[in-house]
Amino acid sequence: MATAAKAILLIGDGLGDRPIAALGDKTPLEAADTPHLDSIAADGECGLLDPIAPGVRPGSDTAHLALLGYDPHRTYTGRGPFEAAGIGMDVRGGDVCFRCNFSTVDDDMTVVDRRAGRISEGTRELASALDGMEIEGAACLFKESVEHRAALIVRGEGLGHDVSDTDPHEEGVKVHQAAGGDAASQKTAVVVNEFVRRSHEILSKHPVNQKRAADGLRPANIALPRGAGVAPHLEPFQERYGVTGACIVEVGLIKGLARYLQMEVIDVPGATGGRDTDELALARAVVEAIRRHAFVLCNLKAPDLGGHDDDPQQKMEAACKLDRLAGYLREHVGDQAFLMVTADHSTPCVVRDHSGDPVPIAIIGPGVRTDDVTAFGERPCAHGGLHRIRGSDLMNILTNLMAVQEKFGA
Amino acid sequence: MATAAKAILLIGDGLGDRPIAALGDKTPLEAADTPHLDSIAADGECGLLDPIAPGVRPGSDTAHLALLGYDPHRTYTGRGPFEAAGIGMDVRGGDVCFRCNFSTVDDDMTVVDRRAGRISEGTRELASALDGMEIEGAACLFKESVEHRAALIVRGEGLGHDVSDTDPHEEGVKVHQAAGGDAASQKTAVVVNEFVRRSHEILSKHPVNQKRAADGLRPANIALPRGAGVAPHLEPFQERYGVTGACIVEVGLIKGLARYLQMEVIDVPGATGGRDTDELALARAVVEAIRRHAFVLCNLKAPDLGGHDDDPQQKMEAACKLDRLAGYLREHVGDQAFLMVTADHSTPCVVRDHSGDPVPIAIIGPGVRTDDVTAFGERPCAHGGLHRIRGSDLMNILTNLMAVQEKFGA
Numbered sequence: 001m002a003t004a005a006k007a008i009l010l011i012g013d014g015l016g017d018r019p020i021a022a023l024g025d026k027t028p029l030e031a032a033d034t035p036h037l038d039s040i041a042a043d044g045e046c047g048l049l050d051p052i053a054p055g056v057r058p059g060s061d062t063a064h065l066a067l068l069g070y071d072p073h074r075t076y077t078g079r080g081p082f083e084a085a086g087i088g089m090d091v092r093g094g095d096v097c098f099r100c101n102f103s104t105v106d107d108d109m110t111v112v113d114r115r116a117g118r119i120s121e122g123t124r125e126l127a128s129a130l131d132g133m134e135i136e137g138a139a140c141l142f143k144e145s146v147e148h149r150a151a152l153i154v155r156g157e158g159l160g161h162d163v164s165d166t167d168p169h170e171e172g173v174k175v176h177q178a179a180g181g182d183a184a185s186q187k188t189a190v191v192v193n194e195f196v197r198r199s200h201e202i203l204s205k206h207p208v209n210q211k212r213a214a215d216g217l218r219p220a221n222i223a224l225p226r227g228a229g230v231a232p233h234l235e236p237f238q239e240r241y242g243v244t245g246a247c248i249v250e251v252g253l254i255k256g257l258a259r260y261l262q263m264e265v266i267d268v269p270g271a272t273g274g275r276d277t278d279e280l281a282l283a284r285a286v287v288e289a290i291r292r293h294a295f296v297l298c299n300l301k302a303p304d305l306g307g308h309d310d311d312p313q314q315k316m317e318a319a320c321k322l323d324r325l326a327g328y329l330r331e332h333v334g335d336q337a338f339l340m341v342t343a344d345h346s347t348p349c350v351v352r353d354h355s356g357d358p359v360p361i362a363i364i365g366p367g368v369r370t371d372d373v374t375a376f377g378e379r380p381c382a383h384g385g386l387h388r389i390r391g392s393d394l395m396n397i398l399t400n401l402m403a404v405q406e407k408f409g410a
Numbered sequence: 411m412a413t414a415a416k417a418i419l420l421i422g423d424g425l426g427d428r429p430i431a432a433l434g435d436k437t438p439l440e441a442a443d444t445p446h447l448d449s450i451a452a453d454g455e456c457g458l459l460d461p462i463a464p465g466v467r468p469g470s471d472t473a474h475l476a477l478l479g480y481d482p483h484r485t486y487t488g489r490g491p492f493e494a495a496g497i498g499m500d501v502r503g504g505d506v507c508f509r510c511n512f513s514t515v516d517d518d519m520t521v522v523d524r525r526a527g528r529i530s531e532g533t534r535e536l537a538s539a540l541d542g543m544e545i546e547g548a549a550c551l552f553k554e555s556v557e558h559r560a561a562l563i564v565r566g567e568g569l570g571h572d573v574s575d576t577d578p579h580e581e582g583v584k585v586h587q588a589a590g591g592d593a594a595s596q597k598t599a600v601v602v603n604e605f606v607r608r609s610h611e612i613l614s615k616h617p618v619n620q621k622r623a624a625d626g627l628r629p630a631n632i633a634l635p636r637g638a639g640v641a642p643h644l645e646p647f648q649e650r651y652g653v654t655g656a657c658i659v660e661v662g663l664i665k666g667l668a669r670y671l672q673m674e675v676i677d678v679p680g681a682t683g684g685r686d687t688d689e690l691a692l693a694r695a696v697v698e699a700i701r702r703h704a705f706v707l708c709n710l711k712a713p714d715l716g717g718h719d720d721d722p723q724q725k726m727e728a729a730c731k732l733d734r735l736a737g738y739l740r741e742h743v744g745d746q747a748f749l750m751v752t753a754d755h756s757t758p759c760v761v762r763d764h765s766g767d768p769v770p771i772a773i774i775g776p777g778v779r780t781d782d783v784t785a786f787g788e789r790p791c792a793h794g795g796l797h798r799i800r801g802s803d804l805m806n807i808l809t810n811l812m813a814v815q816e817k818f819g820a
Contacts, residue, residue: 055805056818
């Protein structure tokens with residue numbers, strides 16, 4: 001087969017790390033036994049990738065925007081829009097979106113519990129009671145997420161997104177009044193403050209909370225928006241690249257981004273997003289999806305968890321999960337699609353958070369210019385033929401190989 | 411130690427060069443015996459750096475702007491502002507600044523000597539006589555620098571900086587009339603021309619010049635502004651990076667930039683800026699400063715001189731000075747701070763001026779991803795794990811390692 005018109009982008013979330021003394025100055029990925037990833041490196045082309053730019057610490061959202069070819073500097077204002085899209089809300093360009101908590105306040109509007117006793121039941125009914133208000137001519141759409149989490153969309157004309165949080169981010173202090181950084185955002189702030197006031201009025205007497213009170217549980221008697229962001233006008237994936245794409249990921253935020261780009265979002269039973277996730281279930285879903293789509297993005301969350309927990313052993317196990325996932329893909333997809341393996345950012349154990357260190361990348365498929373790298377790791381891949389590239393390069397590299405990219409010029 | 415929250419950026423001014431036949435086709439840095447720099451390369455991560463962009467020939471000012479994370483394309487209009495700040499003038503955003511010479515003109519306003527007999531005494535008194543004029547509503551601030559050099563600030567409303575030089579840059583021709591490239595700059599030109607006229611009037615009868623005449627010396631009987639630039643509005647270093655920085659350099663222009671960024675500028679006795687400079691005095695000052703600051707920039711001027719003089723031997727000796735400086739820092743700072751060694755530009759002997767060739771870079775510190783490079787030089791470093799980065803990447807890379815950079819996204 002001369003070439004393949006399809007590609008799989010496999011992302012080990014937070015996979016990159018730094019040398020760790022206890023691992024003999026290897027990184028968890030370098031120390032882990034990853035025969036499939038190593039064979040992809042050996043048979044393919046390797047390099048280093050800066051998801052956004054050298055040294056820049058990416059979020060999961062900004063990194064995935066960049067990897068999919070959308071400039072986060074021009075499109076990203078906050079997490080709200082992708083959170084809202086991730087729970088299935090119909091987010092439209094220009095919507096001002098917020099993450100929200102159901103919280104507990106006392107009569108004085110002092111926050112007693114930011115998570116309303118980590119409420120897990122009845123939030124759908126509570127959200128439904130808040131959804132669809134109209135305030136000052138703006139529509140307020142509200143939907144529950146998992147546990148105490150929810151999202152708010154404020155939709156209307158002339159609304160800004162430079163709006164401060166109503167959630168004070170600590171307990172024992174009063175609910176904040178939202179404030180706008182400019183005239184348009186002040187208009188949004190007025191809507192948000194009235195929404196918060198009404199949410200307290202409505203939720204305080206809601207049957208779900210009456211039952212919680214009877215059960216000795218803290219009432220979810222207010223909704224507190226934070227993290228304002230305006231939904232960007234993003235060209236859908238298919239319009240931009242001329243092929244359809246699917247997204248098989250475990251994280252709501254990335255699902256939200258994919259929905260936003262009108263990619264098919266496929267939920268996989270057994271994909272928990274935890275260290276117990278069923279990586280082969282993810283792999284089977286990818287194999288199934290690449291039959292119907294030219295492009296499939298798959299993200300395995302587990303490596304990121306080991307980094308956040310400063311647990312190199314856990315991170316090595318997660319690398320092995322990624323290895324099995326990649327091995328299954330290679331075995332079942334073969335030359336039918338290019339396979340690119342990389343990460344959305346580093347989450348070094350020593351940092352316990354995302355860092356700006358570059359991540360390894362390898363690509364295999366028909367016609368790829370192989371190099372001398374024989375192991376998939378941060379430092380082996382630094383010797384590869386791809387050199388040091390950026391997230392914004394990925395889709396160009398893939399669509400070039402897939403032969404679906406239009407020529408620039410004549 | 412897991413990581414360090416501090417960083418030292420050590421710059422060998424003009425250090426980069428090209429292979430020289432007389433050195434066995436090595437560069438001066440490659441030919442010099444630099445055991446400390448080589449051990450930093452061996453124990454750290456190396457690469458090539460384009461201070462601005464591949465092939466672009468930087469000035470010292472634009473290079474240092476870029477290395478400190480400020481885009482010179484957006485902020486730099488001329489050398490004037492940093493020259494003025496470098497001699498301790500209170501430069502403010504929007505000021506139109508000029509470098510000036512005290513010169514000698516005859517009665518016909520023809521320039522007899524651009525440097526007024528390389529005047530070295532009495533310039534403070536002369537400058538004082540010109541400082542503080544008000545012309546057309548604009549304030550004219552004037553201060554002497556070394557020898558025949560000085561700076562002029564024109565401060566006022568609606569002034570442009572596209573102003574041609576009054577200094578004709580050659581002798582035997584008349585003083586030029588400044589001209590403005592647009593209406594606002596024309597307004598500045600009117601001020602400058604009147605300033606030059608008055609400077610001649612005032613200086614001609616100044617006691618310093620009467621004494622010079624009695625001594626048979628050429629009078630410094632006019633001040634000639636050139637190199638107009640508008641002082642940019644630059645975010646101070648601490649506001650941008652959230653940590654304080656100090657600057658230990660030998661060149662006034664770079665001191666000016668650092669003052670402009672409100673970094674602490676530390677003068678070091680024995681640091682002459684020449685080939686006789688006391689590099690260990692610089693090193694001790696850095697060790698002292700890094701106790702009080704999270705970031706210290708140190709520039710050793712000597713390598714640049716060898717390049718400008720087309721003197722490979724002198725440049726090799728300067729590389730050894732940099733080596734001793736780096737060795738002292740490594741010995742006395744150790745893992746307490748990241749140490750990054752690089753250059754602000756190449757000054758190849760054969761060019762005798764700044765060039766656009768990339769420069770070597772090495773970084774050492776806790777958690778840095780080591781590579782296989784074992785020598786600090788232009789070509790050895792080209793094999794390093796950093797690959798080829800830009801000046802604008804440096805502060806992102808350092809603040810990432812120092813764990814003081816905010817995450818972009820969620």
